[in-house]
Amino acid sequence: MMPDLDYFQWGYHFKPTFCCNSVIQGTWAIYMNVLSYFNGSFPNAGSGAVNDEIQFKFGQKAGAYTFRLLCQTGLVYAIITIYIDGVSQGTIDLWSAGPNVYNVVKTLAVTIVKDGEHTLNIKATGTTGGTYYVATVGWWLTG
Secondary structure: OOOOOOEEEOOEEEEEHHHOOEEEEOOEEEEEOOOOOOOOEEEEEOOOOOOOEEEEEEEEOOEEEEEEEEEEEEOOEEEEEEEEOOEEEEEEEOEOOOOOEEEEEEEEEEEEOOOEEEEEEEEEEEEOOOOOEOEEEEEEEEO
């Protein structure tokens, strides 16, 4: 299990994805890359397999929020599903045409139904480009 760290960045509580609480499935590793924005690193689902998944614990009040994911996009990246407390909040497609693009912020509307501690899962569930790689730097909620 990786440590539960929470950073304050850009005015928000930012959860670096290299600090996930649990690896549910897959080979997640910290891949150092000088082109990524946060601390020069991001975790990469190196196996690139469907259903690779990481989990985070966080505290939050009930409400409607925007989930923001700082990530990398490119030809080999997956469609991921975001779950909060086991409920799918929707998908984010990390695929993009052409060379890899770093420091992309993808957003998704999410709902938290009760105050307290929650779990957030990021899971590779689909593909546009034929592989299931995931490269994320971190996430935060606004709203």
